[in-house]
Amino acid sequence: MNQMTEIKPLTRKDFESDQDVRWCPGCGDYALLAQVQKLLPTLGIPREHFAFISGIGCSSRFPYYMETYGMHSIHGRAPAIASGLKLARPELSVWVVSGDGDSLAIGGNHFIHAMRRNIGLKIILLNNRIYGLTKGQYSPTSEFGKKTKTTPLGSIDRPFSPVSVALGAGATFVARTVDSDHPHLLDTLRRAAEHPGTAFVEVLQNCIVFNDGAYNALADKETRDDARLLLRDGQPMRFGKDGTKGIRMRGFEPEVVTVGEGGVTEADLAVHDESAANGGLAFFLSQFAAPLPVPLGVFRAVEAPVYEQLSTGLADDARAKRGQGTLEKLFNSGDTWTID
């Protein structure tokens, strides 16, 4: 490299690999890819410091399309592989791209433990509520009663809320966004990137082939304002076309109210607090189901010790106390004896 060359700021182009992107036309994966490629050059991290790790599924082809380091691994195991990488090389920016089956079915164990430990991984879960790569079976997020190739009479599995699972496992950053709202997607990814511990982002995503229209209400400009609740830290929970609808808590029961009707004022509305010490409100939000709107945005963002830093800290402490280990000392420790 010519030393005199000025270091050019990275652009989106720098993150596009030479591989043909092969997702179905109209797949929400494209939106994520575009927004990630747009975000990364703005983070001030050298390109070679990014690593994208994925499992198996449509979304897990993601690393091939990124001109970074990356690994397309095995089903459900991406968080475990990424954890090893991040622990071995804390200076890298390690991202996991996964799907609802990958993260919550076969990889459920690794998923919850990554959340629990608070390893500095950025975990993106593309949730289309269906198995795409295996051509249309129900997933752990498919709705009860869903008819698919393996549930011709309707699913009798109760669905997971990925956000609830993440919160339940103690995640320190949990957010949800939707593939069709590009600015919101980009904003949410940026927040995740800036979070020091495990950052979990659920991306509600359309599967045009096997579950088309799953999130139409959220995507459609006509309906979306009434169907979604955009979470804003410190702000009352308002939504709806003219912003008059809101969420009021009646004890432990949330309800939809209209500001200005029946004596309801803005002061009656629940206020979002993403850094509440107690994550109870975030959990309420994660359980919202019709007729309540779908909350989008950051559910929870709290600071907690970061696993890889704790791990390096233990090593530093051990060295401070015992000195850097040497084989000479190690071999000769314990009970030794000499034969002449």
Add this chain to the structure above:
Amino acid sequence: MNTQTMAVDEPRVVGGIQKTRPIEEIKSVVIRFVGDSGDGMQLTGNEFSKSVARAGHDFATHPDYPSEIRAPTGTLFGVSGYQIQFSSGEVFTSGDAPDVLVAMNPAALKTNLPDVKHGGMIIANAGAFNKANLQKAGYQSNPLDDGTLTDFRLYTIDISELTAQALKDTGISKKEIGRCKNYYALGLMLCLYSRPLESEEGNIRAKFAKKPEIAEANVIALRAGYAYAESTEMFVSTYQVRAADIKPGRYRSLTGNHAAALGFAAASELAQVPLFLGSYPITPATDILQELSALKHFNITTFQAEDEIAGICSAIGAAYGGVLGLTTTSGPGMALKTEALGLAVMLELPLVITNVQRGGPSTGLPTKVEQSDLLQAVYGRNGECPIPVIAARSPADCFDCAIEAFRIAVKYMTPVIFLSDGGIGNAAEPWRIPDPARLSPLAVKFRTDPEGFQPYARDENLARAWVRPGTPGMEHRVGGLEKNFLTGNISHDPINHERMVDVRAAKVAGIAKDIPPLMVEGPGSGDLLIVGWGSTYGSIVQAREKAALAGKSVAHVHLRHLNPLPHDLGDIMSRYKTVLVPELNLGQLSKLLRERYLRDVIVMSKMQGKMFKVSEIHDRILELC
């Protein structure tokens, strides 16, 4: 007991009376301590082994404990044992049959009596032979006085009561007193084998430094046991084993798992590359995780993963990150890791997977030895998925194998399976401490030059380059899908796939060129060749030597490399009329040898969760030549 003895009269004063008692010199002795799993038998055995180590004996141990954490007291299935053989000569096994059995209760006696050498010594804790315990052990009458033990030299001592008496003024609780009786038993044995008390007392005080009153009680119990043996002259004679004729040097006692941990730490230092262990606790491999977890002041990171799969996957992630990736496990854990092993083969990253084998299938015999994961190691994955396999022959050999495993892994950019087993993982033997400066460095090179870089281009060993993420200009993607021969991009091209299958196989087969010529013990050709692998080494060596002394034409070759097999093995086998393969499985190496060399071999199988006795192999040799 090997009684090439020499009587020595040693004048002593006991109770004001000048007495003489012979001290017999013996060559080797096998002692087994048995009791309830809460009786501290592992500790007693361990302490005794330290004592013989300090005396300069060669020794080998065999801890044998139940898989229940603490079975109900007095039951047959709750018996825990620790056997040690020590000698003035070389020791290869913990011994076939105990010369001395120290039995702390009836259940321990009942389960271990069949093993004791005819005419051997039994020291029984008479106090524990009460009605309830006898019943639990299924004895109709008390074996200590009903003639059951007439073929043995029986010593009945109420160890429980004598310990209680010795400690009655210490002020510690009855329960705590009960826990001191193992040191009383140790005291008896130290007297019987003319071992000094002082160093053991030091050990106790160090061990219980935080509980000085318990330390004191144990010291009193130890002395009381010693004094009892001495003053009552309960033993007709005491014994002395001469220091062994061992290579000069500094030694320490190591179990196989401990030795493996030291080997892995050494590999990291020798490679100047940090080590990452991702593991999940499983018997009998857990010790390696524990040992390495205590070495955080080295460049070692340990990660107790959420499961076996995460254990290996985290190690793969670390290996991708450019550190030495390691995972440790045992049989059923190995089964869980197999999918990830396939990924590691596709990624062509260096990785070491240690399997401390135990009885299987499934949960099997978690605390017992078996060698039945060999075929799994060599073949047990989907697809054509070759992985080099090596196995350790003894506790101390685990050190060398740990280094060897990483040497192969980094040179060939491949996962390597290192097989140990419960027979050597927990067993201890003296380890001659090497000079770190004389260990050969592990050559690791990371590629940093982007010029002409192709992720799957290969060197003369067919190994691809190792690139650390963070290296500018070399960003690339790897994955489990078949890759293009050079670029590593996904390729479903049929010819490319076949070429990749071939080259991965050729890479592993090519490791044979690094395997040094095999050492054949015994005649270079003749009637019988024993081909062994792993922890059966000690029993085979001793059996062969015994047969050779009797003029039998029998040789022994022991394999460290199981995949690929050493290039000279076929030729060696062809020089003997018969080939015998003793294994703690149904003949897994035998299968490999037959397949590879198209020659029949005789299977010698044992599937009892126990090591081969020397006599078992010796008998088989005599049948065959």
